[in-house]
Amino acid sequence: MTIDSLPTLKQVIDSHGLAARKSLGQNFLLDLNLTAKIARLSGRNEDHDILEIGPGPGGLTRGLLAEGARHILAIEKDDRCLPALADIQAAYPDRLTVLCGDALDINPLDHLTPPIRVAANLPYNIGTELLVRWLTPQDWPPYWDSLTLMFQREVAQRITAAPGSKAYGRLAILCQWRTDAQIVMNLPPEAFSPPPKVSSAVVHLTALAEPRFPADANMLQHITATAFNQRRKMLRSSLKGLSPDIEDHLIAANIKPTDRAEQIDVERFCALARSLKAT
Template identity: 65%
Template sequence: MIDNLPPLRDVIRTHDLRAKKSFGQNFLLDLNLTARIARAAGDLSGADVLEVGPGPGGLTRGLLAEGARKVLAIEKDARCLPALAEIAAAYPARLAVIEGDALAVDVLEHLTPPVKIVSNLPYNVGTELLIRWMTPEVWPPFWDSLTLMFQREVAERIVARPGSKAYGRLSLMVQWRANARIVLSLPPEAFTPAPKVASAVVHITRLDAPRFPANAKTLERVIAAGFNQRRKMLRAALKSVHPQIEDLLHASGIAPTARAEEIGLEAWCCLARHLDGEVK
């Protein structure tokens, strides 16, 4: 037991917390596993931690037990608030809970750097939240690292390399500005209720500056065009992006007959710079 609070199964029974599909909930009840996720985020002792979708608080307890300076938990499901209040009472002044939608809450008002984000993300908003955290107006962002649970398929897309079926927009968006690796895999039966798919935890550490220079909006636009028609050769998939796209592909060292999934990050960034006329 990581603290003196009751086992999560008892918490769920006491507060009648059946997981709801509408909230994308699948509860992880093994406190040994939630502690492993908390440890995967690294040293928490000098950091504020943002947790989205804490549910009955298994990971929350792991984060506090691992020494997080403060945990800010955002929970949309009001049924979970009494269980989280019990955790807050056990860890005085170290857990703040906001009832609300993580997509709408301004977390910066409540956090002091350095900030780490650690969450067993609800499946229905996980990818959208990741994209928001990876594409702020100004880089570097407010967070130092992300340690996030996803469906295994999404986790594999985040870390995928060129030439693989999973490689795509998400891989490039994350790897342009961060290092990412899968640190833990979990089978469906680790959760209540068991989802239909396996899950994985990805640890993402931000870079101070993007790996290669490029305008973020141009890079996203050209990558989106390429992968929206990933079976086509790039000269066809990107013809709407620029009238001289074949010349720009050649200038970027990319074969016009290549397909999007064959092109590495550096070449995509080079193409974005050519599109912006930054390369003479």
């Protein structure tokens, strides 16, 4: 597929010597049909700035620009990719800013104008950490309207998991407390170069104006971390260190003391956080 006047991604990778590096969590998506589809899944972006992490040779970057994104801030740690990204900058004047550095150390708000969305084929080695950061700002709602992110399929399933499933845990609660989250696309290993050992999925998360249920964010994170670190235990045992009256707090939150963490939905975890915070 041709979406602009630039070479194919395979040609870009070959000409710039961009063999993916495992140490950087790189797996390049080469099919511009797929990158354009992911760009469309992020929404209509003519009036939005986009934050992209780990653009690599620029497949998703080109998809977002071709689909009309107002402006993109692309943060890339691998300086080998900079010449390829410079070619995209030349093809889309004044619509792409590229920063070379670690996304964990850069404040994107210095370079973006609201409204803002995030769209990225995240490097596997920092994807979950970035997601947690985006979901836990000091103030809510966050600076972004939505996140359209590619993960290993296992991580995507953890984000969207329902109570009672093996994938259900802290990540599901954190995501579902403050966003609407859904898997919008699945990709097989052979869609990437080099093919990873696992399948991938794109998750779209839309920020809620307010969390789904009232709760103190720090307390909720503390409770869920404690509960799921010992997920096989009954909650009266795994949470006993939080309060000498933990059974009373559990019952007040409509939770049986003999329940386990994976049985408890977001609403009741929030009720427990409110109960414990009040003491």
